[in-house]
Amino acid sequence: MxxxxxxxxCLCSIGAAPVSVAQSRAAQGPARSTTQLERGNGPEPSTLDAHKCQEVACGNVLRDLYEGLVAEDAAGRLIPGMAERWTVSADGRLWTFHLRAGLRWSNGEPLDAPQIVASFRRAFAPQTAAPFAEQFDAVLNAAAVQAGEMPAMRLGIDAPDARTVRIRTTRAVGLPALLTLPIAFPVYLPAVERHGNQHTRPGRLVSNGAYRLAAWTPQANLTVEKNPRFHAAAEVRIARVRFHVTEDAAAELQRYAARDLHITETLPPQPLPALRERFGAQIRIxxxxxxxxxxxxxxxxxxxxxxxxxxxxxxxxxxxxxxxxxxxxxxxxxxxxxxxxxxxxxxxxxxxxxxxxxxxxxxxxxxxxxxxxxxxxxxxxxxxxxxxxxxxxxxxxxxxxxxxxxxxxxxxxxxxxxxxxxxxxxxxxxxxxxxxxxxxxxxxxxxxxxxxxxxxxxxxxxxxxxxxxxxxxxxxxxxxxxxxxxxxxxxxxxxxxxxxxxxxxxxxKHLVAPQVRGFEANPLDRHPSRWLALRE
CATH class of the missing domain: 3.10.105.10 (Dipeptide-binding Protein; Domain 3)
Known part of the structure; x- marks a missing residue:
């Protein structure tokens, strides 16, 4: 033993190089960009197809690109998303979501309830093989549709009119929280039909969230820019966000210390007292x-x-x-x-x-x-x-x-x-x-x-x-x-x-630069960029 x-x-000391006074001061200074947020994001996202995402790296990006019927605020509390309000029946098995007026895709086209229903049907189709579909097994016929035993039309989600989405379940379930998952985001189906798996590339991906996809360099970084057609665009304070591939936590820390990043995805396994002495309140655990x-x-x-x-x-x-x-x-x-x-x-x-x-x-x-x-x-x-x-x-x-x-x-x-x-x-x-x-x-x-x-x-x-x-x-x-x-x-x-x-x-565990505002701890560790701001 x-x-x-x-x-x-010995393992914990690997990469824990001595820190000079200059390095320490550099890590403290707010010399990073004040117009573009630089975020460490761990590994390369496996996909930007919202229905196929199954890990944190793609989820972080998708929560900037899309919005579901229900959203979360900076503290992780449920708030209205595409739906301005919702109700549930007395037995807890019929949920009715009333959409905001004037919803639009990032390309300017109208976004209505029938399109949302069609997106749900695509999410549960067998050929989509959505990894999170089983989280929605309480939705009427969802498991049978995904297994190919029933047509998608039998899924317990419909649209009685252009601004109403109804979801039927087989048991009482906390549905609003589930609707914050990427599988519940609306995917623009004309792009899927036109480009197949390549609909997630820049210039092809059409979304409905606070940001739209601007660029993606595989194994390097991915950039999103403010979506002017988002219903709350006036409240989005950062114009551009760049998500960096940071698989090596020690290298990510070095990039943060060099002021290349505003937020890290994690911290490397190093002695916490030394990190606290170096970065102080910038460490968020x-x-x-x-x-x-x-x-x-x-x-x-x-x-x-x-x-x-x-x-x-x-x-x-x-x-x-x-x-x-x-x-x-x-x-x-x-x-x-x-x-x-x-x-x-x-x-x-x-x-x-x-x-x-x-x-x-x-x-x-x-x-x-x-x-x-x-x-x-x-x-x-x-x-x-x-x-x-x-x-x-x-x-x-x-x-x-x-x-x-x-x-x-x-x-x-x-x-x-x-x-x-x-x-x-x-x-x-x-x-x-x-x-x-x-x-x-x-x-x-x-x-x-x-x-x-x-x-x-x-x-x-x-x-x-x-x-x-x-x-x-x-x-x-x-x-x-x-x-x-x-x-x-x-x-x-x-x-x-x-x-x-x-x-x-x-x-x-993150490092958050002093000029970042609006970063709040929450149990699910979700931090959509729409709630953040950069101090000049």
Missing amino acids: IRIVAALL SPYIGAFWLGMNVVRPPLKDNPQLREALSLAVDRDRLTRYVTGFGETPAYGIVPPGLPGYAPAQLHWAGWDQARREARARALYRAAGYSETNPLTLELRYNTSTPHRRLTLAVAAMWRDTLGVRVRLRNEEWKVFVQNRRQRAITQVFRGGWIGDVADPRNFLAAFADDGALNWPGYDDARYRALFAKADAARSEPARNAWLRAAETRLLHGHALIPLYFYTS
Whole structure:
């Protein structure tokens, strides 16, 4: 264990170069542009097709380009979007959204309710393969339409007139929060018909939000400019926003210190006291509804049909040391899937969460031997992650723990984001991979739904009839306490299937330049540029 601690401390010091007084002063000064916002955005967005987006990098951009029926303010509160108001029936199953007058696309064409309905039908069409469609399984016939069992016309969304959209659901559900997701944004279908997958390119992408797409240089940056036809254009204070690809968190910090960026997507794993001394109040660390875990491919050897081996790998990871020495920004060790703090929900935990690490490691070694592995017959395993400094350091630390505790031989594989996402989804070559979930809405169901079917987000290939039954009981529950109790039972079942290795619960962490105004912490860590301003 001493070797692991030393290795972790070494990992945390990588890239933490001494800071000169000049560097420190440079990071403080408001010498960045006052007309164009420069934002770090993590990996290259996998798509700008709103219906196909499944990660934070594209979601950040799409929330600037589009607006749904419902929007969010700077603090993450729900506010009117395209709909100026909405009502719900007494049984909670019919939602009626009344649109603002004079809505227009960024090309100047009128935007009305029938177009919004047509966009929803495209989102749920089988050929679209929208990864977030399962989040809307409460919408009448949504699952059947996506499966190709019903035509899109049968989707429970219609437009009785040009300024009204009605959505029918099969159970009471917090629909307005779901309508802030990119899958619920209106896509301009004439461009899709004309250009296919290339409708997302500059000069072709037609949107309806505060900004429109101006330029996109792959693997470098993407620029949006103010959309004069947005209904609240007069309130948008920044004319242009450039989203930079910043997969390397250490390099992103250096760019911020050089005043190339106003906002970073994250912070590299460095000692927080030193960063605070350097940047002071520019560091923004806040609670964040997100869980980081490693997924295990349970449909292929060596992890298929081997729960003892999977549990051994989970037990051997010292989460306290990971969060203390590798992440180091207030993250908390995770022994469950659903983060704490969701209203009315008591998250489940692995039954050995209260054990000390020595006891866990002893149990891990026993299970490893029972699974048929030993010092003379070690397991060889591939651990895959997308290119990122924090992910590299974390996977190095986990690999060291598996090696020192069990004798596992680990091969690390890092991949560019789009390749990584494709491989993870296909489950053909993955063994253990970087996973996790950032909450789309503050609802425990959002963290558990992916494992209730064989959809695009069930990356491990988890398939358990009992889990699906518990999840179905939660959906059928008639009260919030009953629903949460069934969801907790489902989470417990999922945890003890050991298809996932929970590691920690997130905090959001950014550097924000002093001249940026309007950046507010919120649990989902969403910061649309329409709410920001630059001080001259």
